Amino acid sequence: MKRRHITPHVQAALRDTPVVFVQGPRQSGKTTLVQSLKEDGHDAAYFTFDDAAVLAAAQSDADGFVTNLPPKVILDEVQRVPELFRAIKRSVDTQRQPGRFLLTGSANALVLPKVSESLAGRMEVIALSPFSQGEIEGQREHFIDACFAKAFNPGNYRDAGWPALAERIVHGGYPEILTRPSNARRQAWFGSYVTTILERDVRDISNVQGLRELPRLLRLAAARASGILNFAHLARDAAMSQTTLQRYWALFEATFLVRSLPAWTANLGTRLVKSPKVMLGDTGLLCYLLGLDVERLQNDALMTGAVLEAFVGIELTKQITWSETRPALFHYRTHTQHEVDFVLEDAAGRLVGVEVKKTASPSAGDFKGLNHFRDAVGKKFLRGILLYTGSNSVAFGPDMHAVPVSALWRMQQ
Numbered sequence: 001m002k003r004r005h006i007t008p009h010v011q012a013a014l015r016d017t018p019v020v021f022v023q024g025p026r027q028s029g030k031t032t033l034v035q036s037l038k039e040d041g042h043d044a045a046y047f048t049f050d051d052a053a054v055l056a057a058a059q060s061d062a063d064g065f066v067t068n069l070p071p072k073v074i075l076d077e078v079q080r081v082p083e084l085f086r087a088i089k090r091s092v093d094t095q096r097q098p099g100r101f102l103l104t105g106s107a108n109a110l111v112l113p114k115v116s117e118s119l120a121g122r123m124e125v126i127a128l129s130p131f132s133q134g135e136i137e138g139q140r141e142h143f144i145d146a147c148f149a150k151a152f153n154p155g156n157y158r159d160a161g162w163p164a165l166a167e168r169i170v171h172g173g174y175p176e177i178l179t180r181p182s183n184a185r186r187q188a189w190f191g192s193y194v195t196t197i198l199e200r201d202v203r204d205i206s207n208v209q210g211l212r213e214l215p216r217l218l219r220l221a222a223a224r225a226s227g228i229l230n231f232a233h234l235a236r237d238a239a240m241s242q243t244t245l246q247r248y249w250a251l252f253e254a255t256f257l258v259r260s261l262p263a264w265t266a267n268l269g270t271r272l273v274k275s276p277k278v279m280l281g282d283t284g285l286l287c288y289l290l291g292l293d294v295e296r297l298q299n300d301a302l303m304t305g306a307v308l309e310a311f312v313g314i315e316l317t318k319q320i321t322w323s324e325t326r327p328a329l330f331h332y333r334t335h336t337q338h339e340v341d342f343v344l345e346d347a348a349g350r351l352v353g354v355e356v357k358k359t360a361s362p363s364a365g366d367f368k369g370l371n372h373f374r375d376a377v378g379k380k381f382l383r384g385i386l387l388y389t390g391s392n393s394v395a396f397g398p399d400m401h402a403v404p405v406s407a408l409w410r411m412q413q
Contacts, residue, residue: 002175004029004128005132005135005140005321005322006128007040008322009126009321009322010033010037011037014037014042014099014102017122018096018122018123019088019101019124020099020103020123020124021104021123021126022104022126023105023106023126023127024106024129024130024256025106025174025255026196026197026255027130027176028130028174029130029131030105030106030128031076033128034076035074042099044072044074045069045070045072046074047073048075049075049076049078055080058081058083058084059081062084062086065084067091072099072101072102073100074102075103078103089119089122093122103123106197106201107204107205107254107255110125111254126321127321129281129317129318129321130175130281130284131173131175133168133173133408133409134409139410140322141315141319141408141409142411142412143319143408144319144320144323144325144344145324146411146412147344147385148327148344148346148382152383154401154407155407155411155412156391156393156404157391157406157407158391161390162298162358162360162389165308165389165405165406166294166297166298166304167294169287169297169307169311170283171284172283172285173282174284174285177189177190187288190288193285194215194218194285198215201255202251202255213238213240214248214251214252216238217240218252218289219290220234220237220238221249221252221258221280223290224278225280225307226305226306226341227278227306228276228277228278229260229276229277256281257280258279258280258281259280259317260276260279261276261277261330262276262330262331263275263276263277264331264345264351272334272335273335276331277331279313279314279317280314283310283311286307290303292307308356308358308405309356311405312342312387312405312408315409316329316342316344316354317329325346326347327347328344328345329342329343330344330345331343332353332369332373338368338373339369340354340369340370340384341355342354343373350380351373351377351380351381352382352385353370353373353381353383353384355367355370355384355385355387356386356387356388357386357387357389358388358389360389361390362386362388362394362402364396367396370386382399383401384399385403387405387407387408388403389404390402393407
């Protein structure tokens with residue numbers, strides 16, 4: 001079993017917090033993670049609301065269900081029983097014991113009203129994504145913290161270039177996919193996965209009608225990956241009202257199918273684009289929705305830049321959750337078309353720009369956006385990093401570096 005990098009964070013939360021909520025996409029490994037904690041000494045009884053009998057018992061009498069639970073429990077897929085959260089609140093207020101409730105959910109706790117209202121101040125939320133590239137290879141990534149280190153020493157990495165990256169991108173990080181050797185079997189899994197989320201998980205958290213429109217809308221979202229999110233344009237292409245679209249989009253975000261990358265903004269005396277970018281939660285899912293297999297991605301230049309950027313953004317998002325620096329992640333774009341794919345900002349306000357290029361031979365011109373960003377933000381700028389599809393790290397100045405994409409999971413501090 002592959003060890004997850006957030007495991008120590010979950011263990012630490014259980015030592016001082018009554019309710020710990022591990023949230024993330026369905027099939028990302030939440031159940032495996034929480035059950036593995038038993039081996040590390042967290043002695044808790046396990047119940048899943050995917051079990052019809054357990055679900056019925058909790059729905060019929062939430063207070064009675066919670067009252068009769070053992071002293072410490074793991075409750076899996078709790079978004080299916082929203083009435084449970086107030087019962088948990090009452091139980092915690094009566095007996096505030098660390099680690100009493102370890103919850104998992106395939107819907108974002110912060111957008112479930114009964115969760116946020118009932119368990120504020122009593123619960124710690126920890127995000128679990130599908131496997132990162134480092135988790136797949138069995139090593140911890142240090143790229144995020146290295147970006148903010150006083151000295152930046154990226155090193156060189158033997159890399160097969162774009163063909164090897166394309167395979168990683170198409171496979172993605174869902175644990176089940178890693179066991180499926182053929183493209184046909186991976187496609188079958190993703191098809192069932194999307195159907196399950198749209199027909200069950202979305203219904204669990206909403207009363208939305210017209211769910212037949214959701215698969216097409218999700219594909220339209222995938223086609224805009226790494227692009228600016230424009231609800232008016234998307235609503236036009238989807239042939240639905242903007243109000244309906246935004247309601248559906250909120251459901252996609254709640255179930256971790258999509259996420260929005262906010263724009264970095266400041267009072268710089270320049271006009272900045274403030275709209276977020278579109279991100280999906282996994283590049284394997286993204287490629288499935290776009291009809292991309294490994295061969296097509298390796299040879300078709302139409303979507304490769306956007307898909308590679310999405311891959312980097314997803315890996316950065318995962319690494320932030322266990323990094324020591326814990327920076328915020330943004331994108332940067334001006335109305336004069338200067339842009340940086342990703343901006344990392346730490347608690348001290350220091351900024352690291354990350355640009356992604358599908359090239360094996362970076363040039364000074366590839367740093368145009370990073371140079372503009374450095375000049376715009378001044379002393380807050382720490383360094384700029386260009387991730388590219390080669391093997392050698394090259395300095396393009398004291399604070400500008402071209403670094404192989406594989407440094408994301410192989411770089412050491």
